[in-house]
Amino acid sequence: MKWDKSYDAPNKDYLEVAQYLLSCGFVNLREYYFIICANDSDKSDLPYVVNPYCNNRLEIASDYDEDYDNPIMCDLCERDIFPDTYKKKRYYSLAVTINHLKVMEWFEEQLASLNVTWSKVKIGVYYILVEKNFVNLIVPECCSDKSYFAVDKLRTNPTALITFNKESLNPPLDLYIVPIADLMCKCKTLNEVLHETIEKGVPELLPNVSFQALNCYSYIPLRKTTLPEKKILRLKIIDNIIYVNDVEVISKQATASIRIFRVLLKQFLRDFEAAEEYKFLSVIQIADSLGIEDPEQQVRRPLNRMQQAIAEKLASTLGVNIERDDVIQACNWSGYRLNPSTINLSAN
Numbered sequence: 230m231k232w233d234k235s236y237d238a239p240n241k242d243y244l245e246v247a248q249y250l251l252s253c254g255f256v257n258l259r260e261y262y263f264i265i266c267a268n269d270s271d272k273s274d275l276p277y278v279v280n281p282y283c284n285n286r287l288e289i290a291s292d293y294d295e296d297y298d299n300p301i302m303c304d305l306c307e308r309d310i311f312p313d314t315y316k317k318k319r320y321y322s323l324a325v326t327i328n329h330l331k332v333m334e335w336f337e338e339q340l341a342s343l344n345v346t347w348s349k350v351k352i353g354v355y356y357i358l359v360e361k362n363f364v365n366l367i368v369p370e371c372c373s374d375k376s377y378f379a380v381d382k383l384r385t386n387p388t389a390l391i392t393f394n395k396e397s398l399n400p401p402l403d404l405y406i407v408p409i410a411d412l413m414c415k416c417k418t419l420n421e422v423l424h425e426t427i428e429k430g431v432p433e434l435l436p437n438v439s440f441q442a443l444n445c446y447s448y449i450p451l452r453k454t455t456l457p458e459k460k461i462l463r464l465k466i467i468d469n470i471i472y473v474n475d476v477e478v479i480s481k482q483a484t485a486s487i488r489i490f491r492v493l494l495k496q497f498l499r500d501f502e503a504a505e506e507y508k509f510l511s512v513i514q515i516a517d518s519l520g521i522e523d524p525e526q527q528v529r530r531p532l533n534r535m536q537q538a539i540a541e542k543l544a545s546t547l548g549v550n551i552e553r554d555d556v557i558q559a560c561n562w563s564g565y566r567l568n569p570s571t572i573n574l575s576a577n
């Protein structure tokens with residue numbers, strides 16, 4: 230079982246593990262149902278499908294009742310879906326999110342139970358004296374101070390990374406990496422990890438990593454670190470399709486979304502011309518300019534969906550470090566705008 234992931238149709242074993250972790254307080258769970266906009270197995274819905282490639286997952290309440298509830302709208306295709314009439318297949322999913330605080334409490338209890346002297350230097354960074362040896366343990370997902378990932382620091386003492394997600398780490402050093410799940414499942418004891426770290430000694434540099442690069446940055450590309458160089462996203466609109474870095478992020482079918490996007494673009498250009506600050510527009514201002522009556526449903530919801538869709542598409546195709554706010558930036562109090570720090574307009 231992986232941390233921080235949604236499980237579609239989880240089997241009994243997964244559910245048991247999830248329930249167990251929940252009872253320890255290590256994770257939060259959220260069960261939900263969803264339908265897929267264009268799903269080949271939904272035969273009765275096929276005649277109404279707008280975009281046969283739309284795999285938009287639309288959440289549906291477990292007690293959804295077509296007689297009383299509104300139809301479900303796919304905001305990418307702008308179509309209403311009647312899940313009962315169209316006999317839409319419903320899927321069950323379980324979202325698992327980590328409660329880092331609780332897991333770290335558990336981890337520190339394990340440390341405290343050992344016969345060692347340890348100190349917590351920063352959240353997620355521990356210096357430990359084992360007999361006469363110093364060992365550093367770092368939990369990268371919990372450590373926000375990236376200076377601890379600088380090669381020089383990692384090479385002062387034998388160091389191990391205790392991680393929630395081994396796959397996301399790609400350190401340039403031959404560091405000892407231990408999934409925290411191994412400790413929880415008692416595949417390994419913390420005592421063993423400490424002694425193995427000492428045995429391995431100070432981490433070696435990996436042979437094919439450039440030395441110069443190593444001295445300038447800190448090296449562990451965690452999912453949430455921002456790239457040191459400036460991120461530039463080229464925005465282009467051709468034929469009412471919105472592209473970012475040549476990836477189609479909003480398709481032509483999403484006409485309502487595109488209208489909203491154009492309102493933001495217009496404001497962006499106006500501010501650019503006036504050389505003023507880039508203003509946020511509230512959902513009400515956007516709704517007024519489009520003659521829309523329900524700003525929450527018809528403006529905020531599509532905006533949120535666009536943010537999500539853009540981030541997902543860019544992350545999956547470009548594989549770059551994309552944040553939800555990179556193209557459409559939201560500010561709780563002021564509204565939305567195109568993000569002036571990343572967007573670069575490009576001619577067709």
Ligand SMILES: [Zn+2]
Pocket residue numbers: 266267280283284285303304305306307
């Ligand atoms: Zn759709």
